[in-house]
Amino acid sequence: MKKLLLASALMAAASTASFAMNMDAELPLSIKIEARALVPNADLDNLTEAQALAIANAVHGDQGDAAAQIRSILING
Known part of the structure; x- marks a missing residue:
């Protein structure tokens, strides 16, 4: 059981890191669609890398x- 949890944690960390490395402050279209479904008037252009990653995580x-x-990330930067 511990090995399964460790493997899951490592995969989650690796996927987040690879996502962050490929981010370029631009959200993938699928995440933009999901974010706009939650916050219809959200301006998801010109985001910083930190904002883009935080929105994806949200x-x-x-x-x-x-x-x-998402609203908090966009307001507070």
Whole structure:
């Protein structure tokens, strides 16, 4: 069981790191669509790399209110 959890944690860390390396402050279209479904008037252009990664994490995270998280990221930078 511990090996399974460790493998899952390593894969999650690796996928996040590879996503961050390929980000170039531009959200992939699939994430933009999901984010705009949550926050219809969101301006997802000209994001910093940190904002783009945070929005992607909010869309695919399990912390609850992703719409509020996206609004906060866009307002607070």
